[in-house]
Amino acid sequence: xxxxxxxxxxxxxxxxxxxxxxxxxxxxxxxxxxxxxxxxxxxxxxxxxxxxxxxxxxxxxxxxxxxxxxxxxxxxxxxxxxxxxxxxxxxxxxxxxxxxxxxxxxxxxxxxxxxxxxxxxxxxxxxxxxxxxxxxxxxxxxxxxxxxxxx
Amino acid sequence: xxxxxxxxxxxxxxxxxxxxxxxxxxxxxxxxxxxxxxxxxxxxxxxxxxxxxxxxxxxxxxxxxxxxxxxxxxxxxxxxxxxxxxxxxxxxxxxxxxxxxxxxxxxxxxxxxxxxxxxxxxxxxxxxxxxxxxxxxxx
Numbered sequence: 001x002x003x004x005x006x007x008x009x010x011x012x013x014x015x016x017x018x019x020x021x022x023x024x025x026x027x028x029x030x031x032x033x034x035x036x037x038x039x040x041x042x043x044x045x046x047x048x049x050x051x052x053x054x055x056x057x058x059x060x061x062x063x064x065x066x067x068x069x070x071x072x073x074x075x076x077x078x079x080x081x082x083x084x085x086x087x088x089x090x091x092x093x094x095x096x097x098x099x100x101x102x103x104x105x106x107x108x109x110x111x112x113x114x115x116x117x118x119x120x121x122x123x124x125x126x127x128x129x130x131x132x133x134x135x136x137x138x139x140x141x142x143x144x145x146x147x148x149x150x151x
Numbered sequence: 152x153x154x155x156x157x158x159x160x161x162x163x164x165x166x167x168x169x170x171x172x173x174x175x176x177x178x179x180x181x182x183x184x185x186x187x188x189x190x191x192x193x194x195x196x197x198x199x200x201x202x203x204x205x206x207x208x209x210x211x212x213x214x215x216x217x218x219x220x221x222x223x224x225x226x227x228x229x230x231x232x233x234x235x236x237x238x239x240x241x242x243x244x245x246x247x248x249x250x251x252x253x254x255x256x257x258x259x260x261x262x263x264x265x266x267x268x269x270x271x272x273x274x275x276x277x278x279x280x281x282x283x284x285x286x287x288x289x290x
Binding site: 107108109112113115116119120121122123125136143 | 230
Protein backbone atom coordinates (compact mmCIF):
# COMPACT_ATOMS: atom_id res chain seq x y z
CA UNK A 1 0.00 0.00 0.00
CA UNK A 2 2.73 2.43 1.04
CA UNK A 3 4.72 1.58 -2.09
CA UNK A 4 1.68 2.21 -4.25
CA UNK A 5 1.14 5.58 -2.56
CA UNK A 6 4.75 6.57 -3.12
CA UNK A 7 4.63 5.35 -6.71
CA UNK A 8 1.55 7.43 -7.40
CA UNK A 9 3.06 10.43 -5.66
CA UNK A 10 6.27 10.18 -7.68
CA UNK A 11 4.28 9.78 -10.88
CA UNK A 12 2.00 12.73 -10.20
CA UNK A 13 4.53 14.92 -8.41
CA UNK A 14 1.51 16.55 -6.88
CA UNK A 15 0.62 17.76 -3.43
CA UNK A 16 -3.00 17.25 -4.38
CA UNK A 17 -2.43 13.56 -3.86
CA UNK A 18 -0.58 14.22 -0.61
CA UNK A 19 -3.42 16.31 0.74
CA UNK A 20 -5.71 13.40 0.00
CA UNK A 21 -3.69 11.34 2.46
CA UNK A 22 -4.89 13.48 5.34
CA UNK A 23 -7.95 15.56 6.05
CA UNK A 24 -7.47 19.31 5.49
CA UNK A 25 -7.52 21.02 8.88
CA UNK A 26 -9.63 24.06 9.65
CA UNK A 27 -9.64 26.42 12.61
CA UNK A 28 -13.05 28.04 13.14
CA UNK A 29 -13.22 31.01 15.49
CA UNK A 30 -16.43 32.60 16.76
CA UNK A 31 -17.63 33.75 20.16
CA UNK A 32 -21.12 32.36 19.46
CA UNK A 33 -21.14 28.64 20.41
CA UNK A 34 -24.11 27.95 18.13
CA UNK A 35 -22.29 29.26 15.07
CA UNK A 36 -19.17 27.27 15.99
CA UNK A 37 -21.14 24.07 16.42
CA UNK A 38 -23.11 24.51 13.20
CA UNK A 39 -20.03 25.26 11.10
CA UNK A 40 -18.15 22.39 12.75
CA UNK A 41 -20.91 19.91 11.92
CA UNK A 42 -21.40 21.16 8.39
CA UNK A 43 -17.71 21.27 7.48
CA UNK A 44 -16.85 18.00 9.22
CA UNK A 45 -19.40 16.41 6.93
CA UNK A 46 -17.35 17.76 4.02
CA UNK A 47 -14.27 15.88 5.22
CA UNK A 48 -12.38 18.57 7.10
CA UNK A 49 -10.67 18.09 10.45
CA UNK A 50 -12.03 20.87 12.65
CA UNK A 51 -10.60 22.77 15.60
CA UNK A 52 -12.67 25.50 17.20
CA UNK A 53 -11.93 28.52 19.35
CA UNK A 54 -14.29 30.92 21.09
CA UNK A 55 -11.96 33.89 21.27
CA UNK A 56 -8.92 35.55 19.74
CA UNK A 57 -6.65 34.39 22.58
CA UNK A 58 -7.81 30.79 22.31
CA UNK A 59 -7.31 30.83 18.55
CA UNK A 60 -3.81 32.29 18.86
CA UNK A 61 -2.92 29.54 21.33
CA UNK A 62 -4.16 26.86 18.93
CA UNK A 63 -2.33 28.38 15.98
CA UNK A 64 0.92 28.46 17.94
CA UNK A 65 0.50 24.95 19.35
CA UNK A 66 -0.72 23.19 16.22
CA UNK A 67 1.61 24.93 13.81
CA UNK A 68 -0.49 24.13 10.78
CA UNK A 69 -4.01 24.80 9.60
CA UNK A 70 -5.06 24.65 5.98
CA UNK A 71 -7.63 27.37 6.62
CA UNK A 72 -8.62 29.77 9.39
CA UNK A 73 -12.22 30.96 9.43
CA UNK A 74 -12.93 33.74 11.87
CA UNK A 75 -15.73 36.01 12.94
CA UNK A 76 -14.85 39.69 12.80
CA UNK A 77 -16.44 40.97 16.00
CA UNK A 78 -15.80 38.85 19.08
CA UNK A 79 -14.53 40.04 22.44
CA UNK A 80 -13.47 43.24 20.70
CA UNK A 81 -14.64 45.12 17.61
CA UNK A 82 -12.85 43.93 14.44
CA UNK A 83 -10.55 41.61 16.42
CA UNK A 84 -10.97 39.04 13.65
CA UNK A 85 -8.70 41.25 11.57
CA UNK A 86 -5.94 40.87 14.17
CA UNK A 87 -6.37 37.12 14.04
CA UNK A 88 -6.27 37.23 10.24
CA UNK A 89 -3.00 39.19 10.40
CA UNK A 90 -1.51 36.60 12.79
CA UNK A 91 -2.70 33.76 10.55
CA UNK A 92 -1.21 35.42 7.48
CA UNK A 93 2.24 35.21 9.11
CA UNK A 94 2.03 31.42 9.56
CA UNK A 95 4.15 29.26 7.29
CA UNK A 96 2.65 27.79 5.23
CA UNK A 97 0.08 30.55 5.15
CA UNK A 98 -3.43 29.16 5.63
CA UNK A 99 -6.45 30.22 3.62
CA UNK A 100 -8.07 33.05 5.59
CA UNK A 101 -11.82 33.56 5.67
CA UNK A 102 -13.58 36.31 7.59
CA UNK A 103 -17.32 36.31 8.22
CA UNK A 104 -19.28 39.08 9.84
CA UNK A 105 -22.70 40.47 10.54
CA UNK A 106 -21.17 43.93 10.87
CA UNK A 107 -19.53 44.41 7.50
CA UNK A 108 -18.55 47.94 6.50
CA UNK A 109 -16.43 49.52 3.81
CA UNK A 110 -13.84 50.29 6.50
CA UNK A 111 -13.40 46.75 7.81
CA UNK A 112 -13.65 45.27 4.30
CA UNK A 113 -10.84 47.57 3.16
CA UNK A 114 -8.78 46.54 6.18
CA UNK A 115 -9.43 42.87 5.35
CA UNK A 116 -8.26 43.53 1.81
CA UNK A 117 -4.99 44.83 3.21
CA UNK A 118 -4.25 41.65 5.24
CA UNK A 119 -5.00 40.14 2.61
CA UNK A 120 -7.99 37.93 3.38
CA UNK A 121 -8.95 35.25 0.83
CA UNK A 122 -12.69 35.38 1.37
CA UNK A 123 -15.00 37.87 3.07
CA UNK A 124 -18.50 36.62 3.84
CA UNK A 125 -21.46 38.48 5.27
CA UNK A 126 -23.79 36.83 7.80
CA UNK A 127 -26.17 35.11 7.50
CA UNK A 128 -23.72 32.70 5.89
CA UNK A 129 -24.61 30.87 2.72
CA UNK A 130 -23.21 27.51 3.86
CA UNK A 131 -23.24 25.91 0.40
CA UNK A 132 -21.27 28.80 -1.03
CA UNK A 133 -18.85 28.70 1.91
CA UNK A 134 -18.25 24.98 1.36
CA UNK A 135 -17.68 25.49 -2.37
CA UNK A 136 -15.31 28.42 -1.89
CA UNK A 137 -13.40 26.71 0.91
CA UNK A 138 -12.87 23.62 -1.20
CA UNK A 139 -11.57 25.71 -4.10
CA UNK A 140 -9.25 27.78 -1.93
CA UNK A 141 -7.85 24.85 0.08
CA UNK A 142 -7.17 22.78 -3.04
CA UNK A 143 -5.61 25.76 -4.82
CA UNK A 144 -3.40 26.44 -1.80
CA UNK A 145 -2.20 22.85 -1.57
CA UNK A 146 -1.56 22.78 -5.31
CA UNK A 147 0.44 25.97 -4.94
CA UNK A 148 2.81 24.24 -2.54
CA UNK A 149 4.31 22.41 -5.48
CA UNK A 150 6.10 25.57 -6.44
CA UNK A 151 7.44 26.59 -3.04
CA UNK B 152 12.21 37.52 -9.24
CA UNK B 153 12.82 39.60 -6.13
CA UNK B 154 13.68 42.54 -8.38
CA UNK B 155 11.33 44.18 -10.85
CA UNK B 156 13.12 43.50 -14.12
CA UNK B 157 12.79 42.00 -17.58
CA UNK B 158 9.82 42.34 -19.88
CA UNK B 159 6.64 42.56 -17.89
CA UNK B 160 3.22 42.16 -19.43
CA UNK B 161 0.20 44.19 -18.44
CA UNK B 162 -3.41 43.70 -19.43
CA UNK B 163 -5.90 46.57 -19.47
CA UNK B 164 -9.58 45.82 -19.99
CA UNK B 165 -11.92 48.75 -20.41
CA UNK B 166 -14.84 49.42 -22.79
CA UNK B 167 -13.59 52.87 -23.85
CA UNK B 168 -10.87 53.03 -26.46
CA UNK B 169 -9.62 56.46 -25.35
CA UNK B 170 -9.12 55.17 -21.79
CA UNK B 171 -7.29 52.09 -23.07
CA UNK B 172 -4.96 54.27 -25.11
CA UNK B 173 -4.07 56.36 -22.06
CA UNK B 174 -3.35 53.28 -19.95
CA UNK B 175 -1.33 51.66 -22.72
CA UNK B 176 0.84 54.73 -23.11
CA UNK B 177 1.41 55.09 -19.38
CA UNK B 178 2.21 51.42 -18.81
CA UNK B 179 4.50 51.26 -21.84
CA UNK B 180 6.37 54.29 -20.51
CA UNK B 181 6.86 52.30 -17.30
CA UNK B 182 8.39 49.35 -19.14
CA UNK B 183 5.35 47.11 -19.59
CA UNK B 184 4.38 45.38 -22.79
CA UNK B 185 0.71 46.21 -22.68
CA UNK B 186 -2.17 44.28 -24.15
CA UNK B 187 -5.57 45.97 -24.24
CA UNK B 188 -9.06 44.54 -24.57
CA UNK B 189 -12.47 46.17 -24.79
CA UNK B 190 -14.56 43.11 -23.96
CA UNK B 191 -14.53 39.75 -22.20
CA UNK B 192 -13.80 37.50 -25.23
CA UNK B 193 -10.78 39.58 -26.24
CA UNK B 194 -9.53 39.62 -22.64
CA UNK B 195 -9.92 35.84 -22.35
CA UNK B 196 -8.05 35.36 -25.61
CA UNK B 197 -5.23 37.58 -24.31
CA UNK B 198 -5.06 35.48 -21.12
CA UNK B 199 -4.37 32.39 -23.22
CA UNK B 200 -1.54 34.11 -25.07
CA UNK B 201 0.52 35.94 -22.45
CA UNK B 202 1.74 35.68 -18.87
CA UNK B 203 0.54 38.86 -17.20
CA UNK B 204 2.26 40.48 -14.24
CA UNK B 205 -0.25 43.28 -13.83
CA UNK B 206 -3.85 43.78 -14.86
CA UNK B 207 -6.18 46.75 -14.65
CA UNK B 208 -9.78 45.81 -15.30
CA UNK B 209 -12.95 47.88 -15.36
CA UNK B 210 -15.70 46.37 -13.20
CA UNK B 211 -18.17 47.36 -15.94
CA UNK B 212 -17.45 46.02 -19.42
CA UNK B 213 -20.64 45.05 -21.27
CA UNK B 214 -22.78 45.55 -18.18
CA UNK B 215 -22.39 46.44 -14.50
CA UNK B 216 -20.26 43.99 -12.54
CA UNK B 217 -19.12 41.76 -15.40
CA UNK B 218 -15.49 42.75 -14.83
CA UNK B 219 -15.41 40.87 -11.49
CA UNK B 220 -15.48 37.33 -12.90
CA UNK B 221 -12.70 38.35 -15.27
CA UNK B 222 -10.65 39.63 -12.32
CA UNK B 223 -11.30 36.29 -10.58
CA UNK B 224 -10.09 34.36 -13.62
CA UNK B 225 -6.96 36.51 -13.81
CA UNK B 226 -6.23 35.75 -10.15
CA UNK B 227 -6.65 32.02 -10.70
CA UNK B 228 -4.52 31.92 -13.85
CA UNK B 229 -1.83 34.36 -12.67
CA UNK B 230 -1.78 34.03 -8.86
CA UNK B 231 1.29 36.26 -8.56
CA UNK B 232 -0.06 39.06 -10.74
CA UNK B 233 -1.18 42.38 -9.33
CA UNK B 234 -4.83 42.98 -10.20
CA UNK B 235 -6.54 46.34 -9.83
CA UNK B 236 -10.18 46.97 -10.65
CA UNK B 237 -11.73 50.31 -11.67
CA UNK B 238 -15.01 50.78 -9.82
CA UNK B 239 -17.73 53.44 -9.68
CA UNK B 240 -17.55 53.55 -5.86
CA UNK B 241 -15.78 51.57 -3.15
CA UNK B 242 -18.72 50.50 -0.98
CA UNK B 243 -18.97 47.32 1.12
CA UNK B 244 -20.29 45.06 -1.64
CA UNK B 245 -17.67 46.29 -4.10
CA UNK B 246 -14.87 45.63 -1.62
CA UNK B 247 -16.35 42.22 -0.83
CA UNK B 248 -16.34 41.39 -4.56
CA UNK B 249 -12.74 42.57 -4.76
CA UNK B 250 -11.57 40.37 -1.86
CA UNK B 251 -13.48 37.34 -3.10
CA UNK B 252 -12.10 37.76 -6.62
CA UNK B 253 -8.50 37.97 -5.35
CA UNK B 254 -8.16 41.61 -6.37
CA UNK B 255 -5.41 43.58 -4.61
CA UNK B 256 -6.88 47.07 -4.98
CA UNK B 257 -9.88 48.97 -6.28
CA UNK B 258 -9.56 52.38 -7.92
CA UNK B 259 -12.42 54.82 -8.36
CA UNK B 260 -13.19 55.53 -12.02
CA UNK B 261 -12.84 59.23 -11.24
CA UNK B 262 -9.10 58.72 -10.61
CA UNK B 263 -6.85 59.69 -13.49
CA UNK B 264 -5.14 56.83 -15.37
CA UNK B 265 -1.83 58.37 -14.34
CA UNK B 266 -2.57 58.08 -10.63
CA UNK B 267 -3.98 54.56 -11.06
CA UNK B 268 -0.90 53.38 -12.95
CA UNK B 269 1.50 54.99 -10.43
CA UNK B 270 -0.35 53.45 -7.50
CA UNK B 271 -0.66 50.04 -9.18
CA UNK B 272 3.02 49.85 -10.12
CA UNK B 273 4.12 50.97 -6.64
CA UNK B 274 1.83 48.42 -4.98
CA UNK B 275 2.94 45.64 -7.35
CA UNK B 276 6.60 46.38 -6.62
CA UNK B 277 5.92 46.37 -2.89
CA UNK B 278 4.05 43.07 -3.10
CA UNK B 279 6.86 41.58 -5.15
CA UNK B 280 9.50 42.67 -2.66
CA UNK B 281 7.55 41.14 0.24
CA UNK B 282 7.26 37.72 -1.37
CA UNK B 283 9.69 35.01 -0.31
CA UNK B 284 12.23 34.67 -3.12
CA UNK B 285 11.13 31.15 -4.05
CA UNK B 286 7.50 32.20 -4.42
CA UNK B 287 8.39 34.60 -7.19
CA UNK B 288 9.68 31.80 -9.36
CA UNK B 289 6.22 30.51 -10.17
CA UNK B 290 6.65 31.17 -13.87
